[in-house]
Amino acid sequence: MASIDGALLDFKRLDRLANGDTALHRLDPRAKVLATLFFIVSVVSFGRYELSALIPFFVFPAVLVGLGDLPAGYLARKIALLCPFALAVGMFNPVFDRTVQLHLGPLAVSGGWISCASIVVRAALTVAAALVLVALTGFPAICRAMERLGMPNAFAVQLIFLYRYIFVLTEEGGRASRARDLRSCGNKGQGLGSYGPLLGTLLLRTWMRAERVHMAMLARGFTGSFQTRQQFRFGAAELLYLFGWSALFLALRLHNATQILGSLVTGIFS
Amino acid sequence: MSHHIVAVKNLRHVYPDGTAALRDVSFRITHGESVAIIGANGAGKSTLLLHLNGYLAPSAGEIQIGDFPLNKGTLPQIRRTVGMVFQDPDDQLFMPTVYDDVAFGPLNLGLSGADLDRCVTDALERVGAGHLADKAPYNLSGGEKRRVAIATVLSMSPDILVMDEPTNGLDPYGRRQLIGLLKDFHHTRIFTSHDLDMVLELCDRVIVLKDGEVRADGPTREIFQDQALLAECRLEMPLSMQGCPVCGRQGKPVGD
Numbered sequence: 001m002a003s004i005d006g007a008l009l010d011f012k013r014l015d016r017l018a019n020g021d022t023a024l025h026r027l028d029p030r031a032k033v034l035a036t037l038f039f040i041v042s043v044v045s046f047g048r049y050e051l052s053a054l055i056p057f058f059v060f061p062a063v064l065v066g067l068g069d070l071p072a073g074y075l076a077r078k079i080a081l082l083c084p085f086a087l088a089v090g091m092f093n094p095v096f097d098r099t100v101q102l103h104l105g106p107l108a109v110s111g112g113w114i115s116c117a118s119i120v121v122r123a124a125l126t127v128a129a130a131l132v133l134v135a136l137t138g139f140p141a142i143c144r145a146m147e148r149l150g151m152p153n154a155f156a157v158q159l160i161f162l163y164r165y166i167f168v169l170t171e172e173g174g175r176a177s178r179a180r181d182l183r184s185c186g187n188k189g190q191g192l193g194s195y196g197p198l199l200g201t202l203l204l205r206t207w208m209r210a211e212r213v214h215m216a217m218l219a220r221g222f223t224g225s226f227q228t229r230q231q232f233r234f235g236a237a238e239l240l241y242l243f244g245w246s247a248l249f250l251a252l253r254l255h256n257a258t259q260i261l262g263s264l265v266t267g268i269f270s
Numbered sequence: 271m272s273h274h275i276v277a278v279k280n281l282r283h284v285y286p287d288g289t290a291a292l293r294d295v296s297f298r299i300t301h302g303e304s305v306a307i308i309g310a311n312g313a314g315k316s317t318l319l320l321h322l323n324g325y326l327a328p329s330a331g332e333i334q335i336g337d338f339p340l341n342k343g344t345l346p347q348i349r350r351t352v353g354m355v356f357q358d359p360d361d362q363l364f365m366p367t368v369y370d371d372v373a374f375g376p377l378n379l380g381l382s383g384a385d386l387d388r389c390v391t392d393a394l395e396r397v398g399a400g401h402l403a404d405k406a407p408y409n410l411s412g413g414e415k416r417r418v419a420i421a422t423v424l425s426m427s428p429d430i431l432v433m434d435e436p437t438n439g440l441d442p443y444g445r446r447q448l449i450g451l452l453k454d455f456h457h458t459r460i461f462t463s464h465d466l467d468m469v470l471e472l473c474d475r476v477i478v479l480k481d482g483e484v485r486a487d488g489p490t491r492e493i494f495q496d497q498a499l500l501a502e503c504r505l506e507m508p509l510s511m512q513g514c515p516v517c518g519r520q521g522k523p524v525g526d
Contacts, residue, residue: 012409138366140370209361212361217374220349220422223378
C-alpha cells in the first residue's frame with residue numbers, strides 16, 4: 001500500500017506549504033476564497049468553443065505561485081494528475097462534433113477538438129486555482145473563511161474534522177492493508193472478498209475513535225457549539241487583492257486578450 | 271482544600287453487554303497525592319478512569335470529586351476540576367493546529383483575547399512545546415503529541431490530573447522528559463500504567479485492581495515488594511527494584 005502512504009505524504013506537503021510567510025499567505029482567507037471563486041466562475045462561464053480567451057487566465061495561478069513562493073513543478077504534477085479525468089469528459093467531442101471551426105494552414109480543426117481542448121484547459125485552470133488557494137491558505141483557514149462568509153457552522157466543523165482525521169484514517173487503512181498484503185505472500189490473498197471485513201473493521205475503529213474524540217471534547221467543556229478565536233481582518237490589502245483580480249477577470253472575460261494581442265502584433269507587422 | 275479530593279465508594283459498573291468491569295471499588299485520594307492505579311489488562315483501570323470525569327455513569331455506588339457528588343448537575347464543574355489525558359493523543363488533539371487545540375478548553379470556559387493567548391502560551395511553555403503552536407497535530411512526533419495533549423488539559427487549570435498510560439509508546443528520552451515534567455506538577459495526580467518503574471518514581475501510593483475490585487491499596491514500595499501479590503495480579507517488581515542482571519546485586523530502592 002505504498003501508494004496510499006505516498007499520496008498521504010504528498011498531501012501533507014501541500015498542507016505544509018500553507019505555513020509559508022509571504023504577503024499572500026498573510027492575506028485574510030476570505031479575500032483569497034472570494035477571488036478564487038470569482039476566477040472559477042469567470043473561467044467556466046465561457047462558451048464551449050472558447051479556447052484562446054482562456055489562455056490569459058493562467059496569469060492568476062502563475063502570479064500567485066511566483067509571489068507565494070510555491071513549488072511550480074510540484075503543483076504542475078498535481079494538475080497533470082487530474083487532466084486525464086478532464087480528457088475522459090471531453091474525449092467523445094471530436095467524434096460527435098465534426099464541423100470545421102478553424103483552419104491552421106492546411107489543417108482543418110473540428111469544433112469537437114476545440115471544445116475538448118477547452119474542457120482540459122478549463123480543468124487545468126480551475127484545479128490550479130484551487131490547489132494554489134489551499135497551498136496559500138491551508139484547508140482549515142478556508143473552512144473558517146467560508147463559515148464567516150455564510151456557510152453553516154455544522155458544515156465547517158464537519159470539514160475541519162474530516163481534514164484532521166483523514167490522515168489518521170489513511171494511516172490506519174494503510175496499516176491494515178499492508179498487514180493483509182504481507183500475509184497473502186505476494187498472491188492475491190483472498191481477492192476482493194477480504195477487503196469487505198477490512199473496510200468493516202476500519203468503520204468500527206473509526207466509530208470507536210469518534211466516541212473517544214467526543215469524550216475528549218466533553219472533557220474539555222464542549223457544549224455543542226464551536227468557539228473560535230477572532231483572527232480575521234479585512235483591510236486595504238485584502239480589498240486591493242480582491243478587487244484587483246476581480247477587475248482583471250472581468251476584463252479578460254469581456255475582451256479576448258489573446259485576440260487583442262494578436263491583432264496588435266499583426267497590426268505592427270502589416 | 272477539600273476540593274482536590276477524589277472519593278469513590280462501592281463503585282460498580284456493568285457494561286450493556288453484561289460484563290461487570292468494576293464490581294466493588296472504594297478508595298479516597300486526598301489533596302496533592304500522586305496515585306497509580308495498576309492491574310492486569312482487563313482489570314478495570316480504564317473503566318474506572320472514565321468514571322472520574324463522568325463519561326461513564328456508575329451502575330451502583332458513588333463518586334465524589336472535591337465538594338461535589340458526581341451527577342448531571344455538577345458535571346460541568348467536575349469536568350473543569352478533573353483534567354483527563356487520554357491514552358491515544360490522536361483522540362485528544364482534534365483541532366487543526368496545536369494552538370487551536372490548547373485554546374479549545376479555555377474558549378469553552380469563556381476566555382478570549384489576551385487572556386486566552388496568555389493561558390494557551392503558558393500551558394504550552396509549561397510542557398516545553400511553545401515552538402509547536404502553529405503546527406498541525408499530525409506533523410508532531412509521539413512525544414510532542416503527548417506533551418501537547420497534557421498542555422490542552424493544563425490550559426483549563428484543573429485541580430486533579432488523570433492520565434491513562436502516559437508513557438505508553440514513548441522512546442526512553444521522551445519518557446524521561448515526561449516523568450520529569452510530571453514530577454513538577456503539584457496537582458492531585460492519578461495515573462494508570464504498566465510502566466511500573468515510572469510508577470515507582472512518580473507515585474507514593476498504589477491501588478492494585480484485580481477483576482474489578484481493589485486487591486491492594488498502600489505505599490508504592492511496600493506493594494512492589496510483595497511478590498506473591500504482584501504475581502497474583504499478573505504484575506512484577508519494577509526493574510529498578512530487581513537485582514542487577516549481571517552481578518546479581520540488589521537494586522537500591524528509589525528515594526533512599
